[in-house]
Amino acid sequence: MSLLVDIAILIIVAIIFAYTLRHYRFYWDRAFARQEDGSESFAGAYLPSVSIICPMKNEERVASRLLDCLVRMDYPKDNGRYEVIAIDDNSTDHTSEIVDRYAAQYSFIKAVHRSNSKILSKPAALNVGLTFAHKEVVLFFDADYMPPRDCVKRLVAPFADPLVAGVMGRVVPVNAPDTILSRILDLERAGGYQVDQQARHRIGLIPQFGGTVGGFRRTFLASQNGFDAYHLAEDTDMTYKAYLSGRKICYVNTAECYEEVVTQPRPRGVQVRRWGIGHNMCMFDHAFKTIRSRFLPFWRKFDGIMLLGVYFMPFIQMAGWLLGIYSYLFQPPFYRDLLIALFLTLSYNVVGNLALFTEVGASCCMDRRNRSIWLLPLMLPITLYYVLIGTRAFVDSLILHLTVRKRERRNAEEEREKRARSEIK
Amino acid sequence: MVVIEVEAKRISVERGQWSLRLERVHLIIGTVTSVVLFLLLIANVQEYWMFQANLVSDVLRFAKVPHSLFLLGRSRATEFLNAVPPVFVITKMVLPRNVILAMAGIILVTMVLVAAIPRLSPPVKIVIGFILTPVIVNLVYEILHPEQPWPLDVDWLTSGIVIIPLILIIFTAAIFPVQGPLSVKVAGFACCLLFSFAWSTLRLSLALSSLFYWGTFTFMFLEYLPCAFVDFIYMLFFYSMVMHRLAISQQRAE
Numbered sequence: 206m207s208l209l210v211d212i213a214i215l216i217i218v219a220i221i222f223a224y225t226l227r228h229y230r231f232y233w234d235r236a237f238a239r240q241e242d243g244s245e246s247f248a249g250a251y252l253p254s255v256s257i258i259c260p261m262k263n264e265e266r267v268a269s270r271l272l273d274c275l276v277r278m279d280y281p282k283d284n285g286r287y288e289v290i291a292i293d294d295n296s297t298d299h300t301s302e303i304v305d306r307y308a309a310q311y312s313f314i315k316a317v318h319r320s321n322s323k324i325l326s327k328p329a330a331l332n333v334g335l336t337f338a339h340k341e342v343v344l345f346f347d348a349d350y351m352p353p354r355d356c357v358k359r360l361v362a363p364f365a366d367p368l369v370a371g372v373m374g375r376v377v378p379v380n381a382p383d384t385i386l387s388r389i390l391d392l393e394r395a396g397g398y399q400v401d402q403q404a405r406h407r408i409g410l411i412p413q414f415g416g417t418v419g420g421f422r423r424t425f426l427a428s429q430n431g432f433d434a435y436h437l438a439e440d441t442d443m444t445y446k447a448y449l450s451g452r453k454i455c456y457v458n459t460a461e462c463y464e465e466v467v468t469q470p471r472p473r474g475v476q477v478r479r480w481g482i483g484h485n486m487c488m489f490d491h492a493f494k495t496i497r498s499r500f501l502p503f504w505r506k507f508d509g510i511m512l513l514g515v516y517f518m519p520f521i522q523m524a525g526w527l528l529g530i531y532s533y534l535f536q537p538p539f540y541r542d543l544l545i546a547l548f549l550t551l552s553y554n555v556v557g558n559l560a561l562f563t564e565v566g567a568s569c570c571m572d573r574r575n576r577s578i579w580l581l582p583l584m585l586p587i588t589l590y591y592v593l594i595g596t597r598a599f600v601d602s603l604i605l606h607l608t609v610r611k612r613e614r615r616n617a618e619e620e621r622e623k624r625a626r627s628e629i630k
Numbered sequence: 631m632v633v634i635e636v637e638a639k640r641i642s643v644e645r646g647q648w649s650l651r652l653e654r655v656h657l658i659i660g661t662v663t664s665v666v667l668f669l670l671l672i673a674n675v676q677e678y679w680m681f682q683a684n685l686v687s688d689v690l691r692f693a694k695v696p697h698s699l700f701l702l703g704r705s706r707a708t709e710f711l712n713a714v715p716p717v718f719v720i721t722k723m724v725l726p727r728n729v730i731l732a733m734a735g736i737i738l739v740t741m742v743l744v745a746a747i748p749r750l751s752p753p754v755k756i757v758i759g760f761i762l763t764p765v766i767v768n769l770v771y772e773i774l775h776p777e778q779p780w781p782l783d784v785d786w787l788t789s790g791i792v793i794i795p796l797i798l799i800i801f802t803a804a805i806f807p808v809q810g811p812l813s814v815k816v817a818g819f820a821c822c823l824l825f826s827f828a829w830s831t832l833r834l835s836l837a838l839s840s841l842f843y844w845g846t847f848t849f850m851f852l853e854y855l856p857c858a859f860v861d862f863i864y865m866l867f868f869y870s871m872v873m874h875r876l877a878i879s880q881q882r883a884e
Contacts, residue, residue, distance in 0.1 A: 563800075
């Protein structure tokens with residue numbers, strides 16, 4: 206037992222160390238390498254036809270703001286090259302009227318109404334939108350986002366490369382000064398996009414489509430039969446489907462879009478838990494496929510697996526703590542000095558992976574947000590909060606995977622067999 | 631093709647394409663300094679421990695904690711880098727089991743109450759839980775091993791020594807290569823190392839005093855929580871402080 210616990214702790218430390226190295230690699234590349242992006246030179250020159258899908262559920266407060274931004278978008282709207290599909294997704298407020306008003310006023314805006322739907326999920330709404338989208342590229346914007354005038358131009362530029370299946374832009378919070386949490390989320394976003402995503406894009410790893418401020422080639426979405434309507438992380442799911450089919454996602458750091466982040470910890474917790482469950486579902490679905498993929502080179506596979514494990518890490522960290530406490534209380538091992546050192550090293554990594562903080566520090570420096578750097582130590586309690594929520598999300602996703610999703614899959618297989626049999630008859 | 635070139639000229643470099651200039655000379659200076667400091671540390675672990683132990687002993691005397699210090703005495707701890715950790719012989723308070731159980735009960739009830747208060751924000755609850763959990767763990771430790779504060783033996787390994795290479799790595803990898811005045815970096819580096827030494831000396835003194843006055847559970851509480859939290863917080867604080875200064879100087883240079 207003692208040996209097993211010690212081995213488990215060593216494995217956990219090794220995993221955390223691997224993530225630390227990965228983040229330092231990203232930090233180093235983003236901070237000091239030349240950030241030239243080929244697609245930037247195509248911005249404004251390559252202008253494919255675009256459908257923009259905006260799912261809105263009870264968004265009367267922000268719906269007209271987003272639609273105004275899309276109306277003002279600096280993109281040629283002649284010859285039906287630009288269309289906006291505003292989806293009123295089972296709203297019970299005035300969203301429906303707002304959408305209708307804009308559709309009546311502008312010929313390039315289509316209003317789509319969903320009501321009494323069986324599946325009440327964002328991907329289900331997106332799939333409905335996709336049936337109305339007929340342009341070359343499909344972009345998505347959530348209702349609480351504010352794309353600037355050049356955003357679409359910049360986002361579509363990478364599609365000049367036929368291998369590009371999807372793009373993702375940078376998300377910048379506009380309400381950072383509201384609360385301490387929104388300030389911290391602003392830092393998180395800065396580190397996540399300005400350093401993490403950009404480095405992954407530049408090094409040639411796996412930048413991730415984040416569900417909004419980005420999009421896909423319509424033919425690619427059609428080849429995948431749209432989004433999985435039951436998935437909680439349909440964005441990550443589609444990212445992996447793109448890579449596993451030999452295509453890629455481009456991150457465009459200069460395509461900035463502004464959003465309102467949550468300002469209270471509880472809704473943030475709900476958000477992180479939902480993402481965690483969805484992301485872990487992707488891990489269960491795509492981990493082995495990623496390892497076996499013939500399209501992905503070694504480092505892309507490696508990064509792909511680490512990216513899939515991002516929401517598995519809180520569970521690993523929690524396990525490290527519990528094993529450390531167990532060793533401390535019940536089994537002083539024969540090499541106890543090493544164990545104490547390991548326990549502490551683990552704590553340092555767990556409490557706040559320093560590499561992550563250096564990413565945030567570098568991004569603040571690059572964004573010229575000098576005063577924000579002072580807030581770095583405040584990220585600590587939020588990190589602890591995420592460890593707890595992430596652990597719960599992992600357990601939930603595991604249960605969901607082993608029960609509901611297995612049953613769903615079995616039913617789907619039976620259905621397929623039945624259909625095949627009836628076709629033979 | 632012409633269109634693309636014309637468009638390319640119109641696109642200005644924005645923050646999405648900025649990067650920090652790599653200060654190669656500073657990076658080399660930082661790396662060399664860190665390596666030299668690390669080698670010096672390895673070569674002088676015994677002296678470092680003896681110096682720190684004498685300081686701790688002075689603080690303990692000030693706190694009226696009776697103790698004996700054996701600088702080169704036989705330790706139960708394994709040798710580390712060919713050095714023997716100094717040994718403090720100290721009388722340890724052993725709390726009665728009933729008191730421990732009562733304290734554990736009070737803390738558990740507090741944790742449940744804190745969790746149940748709806749107005750308290752989740753991160754605050756978690757931080758409180760994070761502080762109270764080691765107390766519970768150490769109360770259990772007190773019951774399981776009332777006479778064996780064995781981690782005390784290896785305390786020296788983890789307190790002042792482990793943190794130094796971590797600071798060296800952070801400054802070498804994340805501060806020295808960033809564009810900005812070398813004086814700011816060196817000053818931040820030196821202050822962080824000095825603070826680390828002062829803090830670990832104070833923490834050890836606090837931990838040993840609590841061992842005498844209250845027993846193992848507070849000792850371990852004072853030992854582990856500050857290790858995991860405060861060390862990290864002050865490293866982060868020094869990192870933020872130096873980065874802030876460097877960011878300002880970069881802006882001025884522009």
